[in-house]
Amino acid sequence: MYRHLTETRIRYGETDQMGYVYYGNYALFFEIGRVECMRSLGISYKWLEQQGVHMPVLELHCKYLHPARYDDLIRIETRITDSPTSRIRFEYRIMNETGTLLTEGATTLAFLSAETGKPLRAPQALRNVLAPFFP
Amino acid sequence: MYRHLTETRIRYGETDQMGYVYYGNYALFFEIGRVECMRSLGISYKWLEQQGVHMPVLELHCKYLHPARYDDLIRIETRITDSPTSRIRFEYRIMNETGTLLTEGATTLAFLSAETGKPLRAPQALRNVLAPFFP
Amino acid sequence: MYRHLTETRIRYGETDQMGYVYYGNYALFFEIGRVECMRSLGISYKWLEQQGVHMPVLELHCKYLHPARYDDLIRIETRITDSPTSRIRFEYRIMNETGTLLTEGATTLAFLSAETGKPLRAPQALRNVLAPFFP
Amino acid sequence: MYRHLTETRIRYGETDQMGYVYYGNYALFFEIGRVECMRSLGISYKWLEQQGVHMPVLELHCKYLHPARYDDLIRIETRITDSPTSRIRFEYRIMNETGTLLTEGATTLAFLSAETGKPLRAPQALRNVLAPFFP
Numbered sequence: 425m426y427r428h429l430t431e432t433r434i435r436y437g438e439t440d441q442m443g444y445v446y447y448g449n450y451a452l453f454f455e456i457g458r459v460e461c462m463r464s465l466g467i468s469y470k471w472l473e474q475q476g477v478h479m480p481v482l483e484l485h486c487k488y489l490h491p492a493r494y495d496d497l498i499r500i501e502t503r504i505t506d507s508p509t510s511r512i513r514f515e516y517r518i519m520n521e522t523g524t525l526l527t528e529g530a531t532t533l534a535f536l537s538a539e540t541g542k543p544l545r546a547p548q549a550l551r552n553v554l555a556p557f558f559p
Numbered sequence: 560m561y562r563h564l565t566e567t568r569i570r571y572g573e574t575d576q577m578g579y580v581y582y583g584n585y586a587l588f589f590e591i592g593r594v595e596c597m598r599s600l601g602i603s604y605k606w607l608e609q610q611g612v613h614m615p616v617l618e619l620h621c622k623y624l625h626p627a628r629y630d631d632l633i634r635i636e637t638r639i640t641d642s643p644t645s646r647i648r649f650e651y652r653i654m655n656e657t658g659t660l661l662t663e664g665a666t667t668l669a670f671l672s673a674e675t676g677k678p679l680r681a682p683q684a685l686r687n688v689l690a691p692f693f694p
Numbered sequence: 695m696y697r698h699l700t701e702t703r704i705r706y707g708e709t710d711q712m713g714y715v716y717y718g719n720y721a722l723f724f725e726i727g728r729v730e731c732m733r734s735l736g737i738s739y740k741w742l743e744q745q746g747v748h749m750p751v752l753e754l755h756c757k758y759l760h761p762a763r764y765d766d767l768i769r770i771e772t773r774i775t776d777s778p779t780s781r782i783r784f785e786y787r788i789m790n791e792t793g794t795l796l797t798e799g800a801t802t803l804a805f806l807s808a809e810t811g812k813p814l815r816a817p818q819a820l821r822n823v824l825a826p827f828f829p
Numbered sequence: 830m831y832r833h834l835t836e837t838r839i840r841y842g843e844t845d846q847m848g849y850v851y852y853g854n855y856a857l858f859f860e861i862g863r864v865e866c867m868r869s870l871g872i873s874y875k876w877l878e879q880q881g882v883h884m885p886v887l888e889l890h891c892k893y894l895h896p897a898r899y900d901d902l903i904r905i906e907t908r909i910t911d912s913p914t915s916r917i918r919f920e921y922r923i924m925n926e927t928g929t930l931l932t933e934g935a936t937t938l939a940f941l942s943a944e945t946g947k948p949l950r951a952p953q954a955l956r957n958v959l960a961p962f963f964p
Contacts (some may be wrong), residue, residue: 436864436874437716437857441709441764447616447666448586452842455583459841459900469841470900480626481582486619494711495864495875531582554798571729571739572722572851576844576899583842594706594765599791604706605765629846630729630740717886717936718856725853749898751852756889801852 426504426557428461434496444491450518450527451484457502458514458531465553477547479533482511486529496520507558508546510535561639561692563596565608579626585653585662592637593649593666600688612682614668617646621664624640631655642693643681645670696827698731704766705733714761719775720797721754722786725770728784728801747817749803750780756799766790777828778806778816831909831962833866849896854892855923855932856889862907863919863936870958882952884938887916891934901925912963913951915940 432453440446459469472479492498501517511534518527535544567588573644594604607614625693627633636652653662670679702723711718728740742749754777771787781804788797805814837858845851864874877884897903908923916939923932940949 435857436710436860437718439711440706441711441713442613442615443711444615446586446589446707447619448583451581451583451586452840468900473899478577480577480579480623484582484621484622484623486620488615488617488619491615494878495873550939564888570722571725571845572853574846575820576848578846590706603765608764629743630738658843670909713884716856717889718853718860721851721853721856748847750847750849750893752893754852754889754891754893758885758887758889761885800901801912 426461426465426554428457428464428502430460430502431497431499432456434492434494434498434533436494439494444493447486447488450486450488450529452498453498453518454484454486454514454516454531455527457500457516460500461502461504461514462550465550467544467550467553472547472550473538475547476538477506477544478536478538480513480536481531481533484529485531486527488527490520490524490526492518492520492526496528504554504557507554508535508550510543510545514547561600561606561689562601563592563637564634565595565637566632566634567591569627569629569633571629574629579628581675582621582623585621585623585664587651588633588635589619589621589664589666591650592635592651595671596637596639596649596686598686602685602688607682607685608673609646609681610682611673612679613671613673614647615671616666618667619664620666621662623662625655625659625661627653627655627661633661639648639689639692643670643685645678647681654669696731696824698727698734698772699769700727700730700772701769702768704768704794705766706764711744712720714763716779717756717758720756720758720799721770723770723788724784724786724799724801725755727770727786728803730770731772731774731784732820735820737820737823742820743808745817746808748780748806748808750806751801753802754799756797758797760790760794760796762788762790762796763772766813768796774824774827777824778805778820780813780814780815784785808812830961831866831870831906832852832947833872834904835862835865835870835907836902836904837861837872837900839897839903840900842945844899849898852891852893855891855893855934858903858905858923859889859891859919859921859934859936862905863938866909866919870955872955872958877952877955878943880952881943882949883931883941883943885919885941886938888937889934890936895929896933897923897925897931903931909962912959913940913955915948915950916929919956932961935957
């Protein structure tokens with residue numbers, strides 16, 4: 425298992441008139457979580473795209489326990505719990521500054537060739553850096 | 560079961576650099592689906608809020624089968640498959656103009672008092688209009 | 695001068711906790727305005743891109759007079775007031791259902807070669823359909 | 830004059846299919862700029878709202894010189910060039926990591942009573958912390 429923690433601050437434009445973060449915006453926070461998780465492993469998603477690898481999302485799940493609010497400095501915990509194959513799954517937990525768990529979620533992404541659109545095996549560079557965590 | 564169909568056109572700002580609709584934006588399309596589904600039953604969500612009822616999303620699930628693209632006129636099919644209690648579940652299917660199923664999803668929403676934040680039973684007006692579909 | 699009118703409904707996710715539409719979202723409404731304005735002339739922006747023409751925005755101006763609110767069916771009036779050169783300017787007025795002017799704005803866009811990034815003259819097809827309006 | 834610098838990283842969901850940041854998303858970056866600018870002066874916008882002050886945007890202007898791209902760590906420079914009255918103007922310059930100026934812009938915001946919607950004079954706390962910069 426590999427686990428990473430990052431944070432971001434809620435923007436006014438991310439709230440809605442209920443006074444909380446709009447439910448669709450958590451997809452952006454999950455994106456931040458997985459991108460920074462990969463960066464912490466030495467793999468930038470931008471670089472992966474430049475190598476011709478696209479990672480479209482296949483599935484998203486999100487459970488809203490408590491609302492995030494404007495100006496909250498949320499903590500995004502991202503976990504990779506399984507060795508990637510032609511897919512990779514990320515699990516997320518979002519907490520506020522007082523440690524309250526606000527949201528739990530998960531995404532499954534594919535590895536595709538940007539050129540052909542065909543599925544790929546997880547890039548060697550990613551498998552290498554993750555190998556120590558899945559002995 | 561109650562089923563409703565509406566459509567919306569993909570905006571440029573809803574795409575990302577992969578050339579498809581960003582995965583988080585489907586939450587907006589699901590919102591359109593359920594709001595128009597309720598409107599077709601004679602219940603406007605705006606009116607519900609004015610009656611003091613909030614409907615925060617408790618859970619979101621989304622499965623991405625094929626990408627929606629810029630300028631696609633997507634069709635959003637929304638279904639209510641169970642009589643609402645203190646919660647209501649909407650199921651969605653998004654198709655493009657050629658009928659290809661792009662996305663499947665579901666959301667569960669609560670009914671809360673805007674004043675106290677406490678759970679409410681589904682509003683009587685909504686239960687009345689849905690009653691014929693759940694005999 | 696060429697003038698076109700279209701409409702769109704305000705989504706919940708487009709509001710913010712002030713209870714109005716977030717100021718940045720008007721850029722999306724202006725996009726709808728100019729895209730539908732061009733479509734009404736027989737030119738789809740999607741088709742222009744397929745011909746290798748990109749139209750990045752060079753300048754945006756927006757004046758907020760009254761707020762748009764959730765569920766408002768706003769009317770977007772788009773005007774082309776000058777014959778396009780290597781640039782095209784669109785002017786916008788957004789009104790609510792009661793005819794109140796909510797927002798005024800304008801954007802200037804360039805025509806660029808998608809391949810080289812170099813400026814282009816306005817595509818012939820667009821100049822042809824606009825010619826009758828700028829005698 | 831008061832000047833403040835902050836930074837944020839471009840999210841994938843902020844790009845569009847042209848491969849750059851969507852033009853409407855700069856409004857979010859300007860929001861980050863002015864909020865962090867005020868925070869650096871000891872005034873949180875969240876706190877202002879809790880004091881009953883709303884700050885809707887009256888006018889937005891944005892000039893796009895070069896595109897911001899996915900994963901860019903952009904620098905947002907925010908300037909207050911005049912002492913606030915019943916309005917406050919912020920000027921922005923957005924640069925990428927190599928110092929290239931990408932975007933220039935400005936917003937004018939009002940101070941309104943959240944309760945009555947009536948214009949207010951700039952809050953005393955804000956005028957106090959800005960006073961040394963406008964002698």
